[in-house]
Amino acid sequence: MKKIIVIGEILVEIMADQIGDGFLTPLALTGPFPSGAPAIFIDQVAKLGQPCGIVSSVGCDDFGRLNISRLQSDGVDVSAISEDLTRPTGTAFVRYRQDGSRDFIFNIEHSACGQVDMTQAAQTLFDSADHLHVMGSSLSSPTFIELNLRAAQLVKRRGGSVSFDPNLRKEMLKKDGMRQAMHQLLDQTDLFLPSGDELTLLTEASNEDDALAELFGKGISAVVHKKGSKGATFHDLQQSVTARAFSVDEIDPTGAGDCFGGAFATYWLRGTDPATALLRASASGALAVGKRGPMEGTSNAEEIDAFLRHHGEPA
Amino acid sequence: MKKIIVIGEILVEIMADQIGDGFLTPLALTGPFPSGAPAIFIDQVAKLGQPCGIVSSVGCDDFGRLNISRLQSDGVDVSAISEDLTRPTGTAFVRYRQDGSRDFIFNIEHSACGQVDMTQAAQTLFDSADHLHVMGSSLSSPTFIELNLRAAQLVKRRGGSVSFDPNLRKEMLKKDGMRQAMHQLLDQTDLFLPSGDELTLLTEASNEDDALAELFGKGISAVVHKKGSKGATFHDLQQSVTARAFSVDEIDPTGAGDCFGGAFATYWLRGTDPATALLRASASGALAVGKRGPMEGTSNAEEIDAFLRHHGEPA
Numbered sequence: 001m002k003k004i005i006v007i008g009e010i011l012v013e014i015m016a017d018q019i020g021d022g023f024l025t026p027l028a029l030t031g032p033f034p035s036g037a038p039a040i041f042i043d044q045v046a047k048l049g050q051p052c053g054i055v056s057s058v059g060c061d062d063f064g065r066l067n068i069s070r071l072q073s074d075g076v077d078v079s080a081i082s083e084d085l086t087r088p089t090g091t092a093f094v095r096y097r098q099d100g101s102r103d104f105i106f107n108i109e110h111s112a113c114g115q116v117d118m119t120q121a122a123q124t125l126f127d128s129a130d131h132l133h134v135m136g137s138s139l140s141s142p143t144f145i146e147l148n149l150r151a152a153q154l155v156k157r158r159g160g161s162v163s164f165d166p167n168l169r170k171e172m173l174k175k176d177g178m179r180q181a182m183h184q185l186l187d188q189t190d191l192f193l194p195s196g197d198e199l200t201l202l203t204e205a206s207n208e209d210d211a212l213a214e215l216f217g218k219g220i221s222a223v224v225h226k227k228g229s230k231g232a233t234f235h236d237l238q239q240s241v242t243a244r245a246f247s248v249d250e251i252d253p254t255g256a257g258d259c260f261g262g263a264f265a266t267y268w269l270r271g272t273d274p275a276t277a278l279l280r281a282s283a284s285g286a287l288a289v290g291k292r293g294p295m296e297g298t299s300n301a302e303e304i305d306a307f308l309r310h311h312g313e314p315a
Numbered sequence: 316m317k318k319i320i321v322i323g324e325i326l327v328e329i330m331a332d333q334i335g336d337g338f339l340t341p342l343a344l345t346g347p348f349p350s351g352a353p354a355i356f357i358d359q360v361a362k363l364g365q366p367c368g369i370v371s372s373v374g375c376d377d378f379g380r381l382n383i384s385r386l387q388s389d390g391v392d393v394s395a396i397s398e399d400l401t402r403p404t405g406t407a408f409v410r411y412r413q414d415g416s417r418d419f420i421f422n423i424e425h426s427a428c429g430q431v432d433m434t435q436a437a438q439t440l441f442d443s444a445d446h447l448h449v450m451g452s453s454l455s456s457p458t459f460i461e462l463n464l465r466a467a468q469l470v471k472r473r474g475g476s477v478s479f480d481p482n483l484r485k486e487m488l489k490k491d492g493m494r495q496a497m498h499q500l501l502d503q504t505d506l507f508l509p510s511g512d513e514l515t516l517l518t519e520a521s522n523e524d525d526a527l528a529e530l531f532g533k534g535i536s537a538v539v540h541k542k543g544s545k546g547a548t549f550h551d552l553q554q555s556v557t558a559r560a561f562s563v564d565e566i567d568p569t570g571a572g573d574c575f576g577g578a579f580a581t582y583w584l585r586g587t588d589p590a591t592a593l594l595r596a597s598a599s600g601a602l603a604v605g606k607r608g609p610m611e612g613t614s615n616a617e618e619i620d621a622f623l624r625h626h627g628e629p630a
Contacts, residue, residue, distance in 0.1 A: 014329065014344065023377040024384075026608065029329065029344040061420045062338040069339075088422045091406065105376045107403045110425045293341065 002130035002160075002269045003051040003077075007122075007147050008038030008138030009090055009113040010056045010081065012063040013254070013294050016095035022103045023093060032063050033293035034070045035092060036113065037167060038135045040255040044262030044284060044298040046075035050269070053077030053129070055122045055147070057112040063089035064112065070295065080125040084112035094254065102254075109140060118147060126154045131269055133261070134185050136166040145181040152188040163191035163265045166198045167257070173201070187218060191268060193261050195226040224264055224278070226257065232282060234274040243278035246286035246311055255294035260285035263304070283307045317445035317475075317584045318366040318392075322437075322462050323353030323453030324405055324428040325371045325396065326421075327378040328569070328609050331410035337418045338408060347378050348608035349385045350407060351428065352482060353450045355570040359577030359599060359613040361390035365584070368392030368444070370437045370462070372427040378404035379427065385610065395440040399427035409569065417569075424455060433462060441469045446584055448576070449500050451481040460496040467503040478506035478580045481513045482572070488516070501533060506583060508576050510541040539579055539593070541572065547597060549589040558593035561601035561626055570609035575600035578619070598622045 014031030016023070034043075038054060045052040054076060058064025060083050067089065072078045090111035095103045108114055116122075132155045134148050152162050164185055173179050182202050186192070192215060194201070205211035208225075212235050215223055223235045233242040263284035267277035283304045288297030299307070305315035327347030331338070349358075353369060360367040369391060373379025375398050382404065387393045405426035410418045423429055431437075447470045449463050467477050479500055488494050497517050501507070507530060509516070520526035523540075527550050530538055538550045546560040578599035582592035598619045603612030614622070620630035 023347055024381050026345055026348050029346060030341055031344060032338055033341050059420075062418075063420060066339050087425050088420060091422070103377075105374075105378060105403060107406070107422055107426070110402050111422070 001051055003053070003128055004042070004045050004131045004133060004265060004269065005053050005055065005125055005129040005151065006038040006042045006133045006135060007055040007116065007144065007151060008135050009036040009108055010039045010054070010058050010064075010067045011036040011090040011092050011108065011113065012066065014091065014093045015292070016093070019096050019098055021095075021097055023095065023105060032066055033296065034067045035255070035294040036090070037137050037258045038133075039067065039071065040258035040295045040298065041133060041135065041262040042076050043071055043074050043295050044259045045266050046071070047298045047300045048263065048266045049075070049301070050266045051077070053080060053125045055080040055116060055125060057082045057084050057116050059084050059088040059112045061089055063091070074298070077125065080119065080121040082116070082119055082121065084115060087112040087115060090114065114140070116144065116147065118150070122147075126151050129155050130158070130160040131155065131265070132160070132162045133265055134162065134164045134189075136164070136168045136172075136182065139178065139181055142177065145177070149184055149188070152185065156188060161190040161269070162188045163193060163261070164189040165193040165257075165261050166202065167195070168198055168201065186220070190221050191265065192220050192223045193226065193264070194223070195257065196228070199223070199225050222268070226260065232260070232278055234278055236274075239274070241274045241278060243275060243282050245282055248286045248290050250289050252292045252294070252297075253289050255297060256285040256288040259288040259298055262298075279308065279313060280304050316366055318368070318443055319357070319360050319446045319448060319580060319584065320368050320370065320440055320444040320466065321353040321357045321448045321450060322370040322431065322459065322466060323450050324351040324423055325354045325369070325373050325379075325382045326351040326405040326407050326423065326428065327381065329406065329408045330607070331408075334411050334413055336410070336412055338410065338420060342410075347381055348611065349382045350570070350609040351405070352452050352573045353448075354382065354386065355573035355610045355613065356448060356450065356577040357391050358386055358389050358610050359574045360581050361386070362613045362615045363578060363581045364390070364616070365581045366392070368395060368440045370395040370431060370440060372397045372399050372431050374399050374403040374427045376404055378406070389613070392440065395434065395436040397431070397434055397436065399430060402427040402430060405429070429455070431459065431462065433465070437462075441466050444470050445473070445475040446470065446580070447475070447477045448580055449477065449479040449504075451479070451483045451487075451497065454493065454496055457492065460492070464499055464503070467500065471503060476505040476584070477503045478508060478576070479504040480508040480572075480576050481517065482510070483513055483516065485516070501535070505536050506580065507535050507538045508541065508579070509538070510572065511543070514538070514540050537583070541575065547575070547593055549593050551589075554589070556589045556593060558590060558597050560597055563601045563605050565604050567607045567609070567612075568604050570612060571600040571603040574603040574613055577613075594623065594628060595619050
């Protein structure tokens with residue numbers, strides 16, 4: 001089986017219990033929950049039984065131990081998670097507002113996971129990898145861009161593949177060198193996983209068809225376009241296949257997109273047909289939405305089977 | 316009235332609701348509470364109506380706004396609290412263990428308040444100050460040591476005074492240059508506020524009397540020795556006066572020592588007789604122990620009066 005790796009942040013999330021605005025008074029909170037988009041992604045991959053690992057860093061504290069323990073017990077190779085002796089594990093405080101949007105207070109850039117370096121353990125993990133997943137939100141510094149580009153080159157040189165979820169806030173593209181870095185990564189990408197208008201954001205195109213043509217022209221072999229409640233569509237040069245989104249009670253959508261991506265990349269690497277891979281990825285995302293805590297909703301194959309059966313789909 | 320300044324960390328505290336060990340699973344928490352030893356100290360000073368200010372830094376986030384708003388409304392000059400554009404406000408997660416000890420996860424050194432610099436606003440505050448309080452726990456970097464030494468020299472040159480609470484963990488003395496820095500600060504100190512065996516820790520002495528003689532020999536004019544449940548003793552060359560500790564239901568002892576110090580320094584600067592100053596400082600500490608949240612228990616003069624009357628002491 002092909003080994004998937006990812007590079008990026010490991011955090012704990014602290015959630016406000018009550019909906020409202022911000023953190024200006026003492027509130028009832030719950031945490032720490034294991035978190036970080038790349039960590040959630042790779043945990044979902046591991047739960048499906050795929051070999052996988054993450055390059056990151058945590059502090060020498062319970063928040064770091066909590067994450068390592070969870071990832072390890074779910075089957076993630078944690079050998080390239082370094083322990084920072086002076087910086088704490090990253091944190092994200094999250095509060096849902098009345099309208100479903102979220103207030104965040106992050107400690108990432110200056111936390112342990114903001115300082116990931118090319119270690120011997122990371123090099124060893126890169127050398128064992130068949131697939132790199134790039135999380136756009138983790139491209140927060142020149143070091144992270146460089147690490148991802150290096151990993152992409154190593155993996156591709158060995159005949160491996162690269163998936164890329166831009167997971168972009170538009171303002172990130174204004175950062176020096178960010179657009180160029182995104183394009184360099186896109187040039188290495190086999191499987192592209194944009195959400196909504198991210199499909200056109202890194203192209204010259206203003207409509208879907210032109211964007212797809214431009215992306216295929218770059219050598220990308222497959223695009224999965226995530227469209228929220230409208231489902232997701234798989235495109236390659238032969239076909240376009242759409243899978244439904246499942247309607248579920250929304251407990252906590254944080255992490256659902258990362259679960260979708262982890263599940264899809266896993267099934268895609270296994271050669272699963274696109275319609276099935278999409279449906280199982282959608283189920284994984286829907287299962288994540290139904291659990292409180294960003295990494296609490298990752299699912300194994302049996303849980304996805306049961307969910308699909310429950311929703312009248314073949315498991 | 317004399318203006319008191321302090322330099323050091325501003326944090327929010329996040330408290331676990333249940334007693335136990337560490338932060339390895341999602342817990343019920345409450346926060347953010349305004350915190351940071353120097354911030355609590357200076358808030359207590361302000362509540363007594365003394366002019367005062369703090370040199371510190373917070374992030375551009377609700378945790379910073381919460382602290383600035385609290386300090387400002389209690390009367391602290393916040394003009395020298397800078398806003399860090401990239402680092403978050405410092406945090407402390409605290410959980411009480413069964414035996415009354417505490418588990419902490421700190422983000423201080425790499426947070427906004429770990430990066431305080433000599434700004435124009437800090438210089439202006441130094442120039443307006445009559446008294447500097449040095450918090451030993453804030454001497455976490457060469458920059459902080461340098462800032463405190465510089466402020467001490469400026470304040471003393473203008474005829475002002477310096478108080479020093481070593482607030483030391485012994486392992487801090489092993490840090491390069493820390494013992495020397497403590498001695499340099501002790502050389503500038505007028506009012507020394509050690510707890511327990513801190514009385515001898517920075518001297519050559521092995522008993523109280525020798526330590527006091529050595530400290531007075533350095534030019535220190537008064538020592539307040541804090542002895543927990545045994546109360547506190549004021550020593551100068553003329554007298555030794557002990558005040559009782561008050562027995563109160565312990566809700567949250569965090570910050571009580573900072574409140575004691577803030578109240579004592581204030582009354583001492585006003586020329587209050589040592590017995591009264593000690594008793595009022597003890598009352599302030601006891602009031603702090605009875606409130607949940609490190610800065611929630613600072614008291615104004617009327618609250619201290621009422622507490623003393625309730626405990627059969629003259630207010």
